[in-house]
Amino acid sequence: MNSITPLSLSLRPPLSHRRQMEIESQSEAEVVCAKPNSSRVVHDDSNGVYLTWEDLWVTVCDRKNQGSRPILHGLTGYARPGELLAIMGPSGCGKSTLLDALAGRLGSNTRQSGEILINGRKQELAFGTSAYVTQDDTLTATLTVKEAIYYSAQLQLPDSMSLSEKKERAETTIKDMGLQDAKNTRIGGWGAKGLSGGQKRRVSICMEILTRPKLLFLDEPTSGLDSAASYHVMSRISALDHRDGRTIIASIHQPSSEVFALFHSLCLLSSGRVVYFGPAAAANEETGSLERRCHAGFLTQCVVLTKRSFINMNRDLGYYWMRLAIYIAITIGLGTAFYNIGQDYGSIQVFEREKLNGHYGTTTYCSEKIKPMIRSMFVPNSEQTTQVVVAPSSTPFHG
């Protein structure tokens, strides 16, 4: 984790980009300061939303200790139009808190400090400019997909739009999220089987993007989905940012490599602090080259394996010490059989004849009790009978 920290140098947008943001914030009149509940829908199709946050702290009141506990520690980052920013990190690191802080949805027992700028200015997001998709799919189980989206469109879109325009918007959104095949299927719930988990998640997203928000927040959009469904959901989401120049920020848990490849930028958190902020692809490469370095060298491997093997043999009586004892016995046996036999051809012939005539032998059979034990030591799991040279004997014992 530490080795990717240097990339957090890219935390601030490049100077030219900051300048560009300033210029755009001056010229942009459409994204205006408005109360969150204002009924005014902002249609600013030419420019997107640059969201920047600087030295963002979130603390929570700790009633037990009568103090406050920081959850986010001075975070800085940015999200750009047409890009998907993923917020990742272990459970409890503050992903949802960051998302809530950026979306202005923090709970009443929390305090926030630092700056959150929209297009370079401190302002509230107008209704319809941003949308937030929560983790839970709270949908009406008895409605079909088409009905649910149609009703939602009629509620969210302004009266200035005709009914046919609203229906068309709903149809397009259903298509955008790849739900056309399921549009006449009931959503379903506990009692009746309906849509799959991934489809339900896409219906929830559908409802939130009906107003064509320029800024979309998604809290764990893939939680509870398998990798195929996660990819389906995320690929639909990432297609939205490309086409409409939408700024998308999603907190996400353990994405597959295919899903990860869809992210443009990555904000990696640990214990409420940023450990990486920058292009997702660079984090991937950097992590890959970490992977390459993490293997020990050949020499280290040899030393460690030999040491481990010695410890194992030393501690395992049956494995090492009994083997050693038997090897010594065999050595003595063989040594005795051929002791002083001589090294010339004549002495070998004498030995051969006496052995063939049964005066003595070099092979004997062990007792049935000892056999399996010896067998397991030489040939583990072997069922074969093992003949063991123990000692020369004129009267071989058979146990």
Ligand SMILES: Nc1ncnc2c1ncn2[C@@H]1O[C@H](COP(=O)(O)OP(=O)(O)OP(=O)(O)O)[C@@H](O)[C@H]1O
């Ligand atoms: N309103 C709150 N009051 C008290 N503690 C809070 C509050 N909001 C968040 N926390 C605490 O802040 C920490 C971060 O929570 P958060 O939900 O942001 O983590 P997360 O990374 O989204 O976790 P997960 O991946 O498990 O959803 C947790 O320890 C949580 O208990």
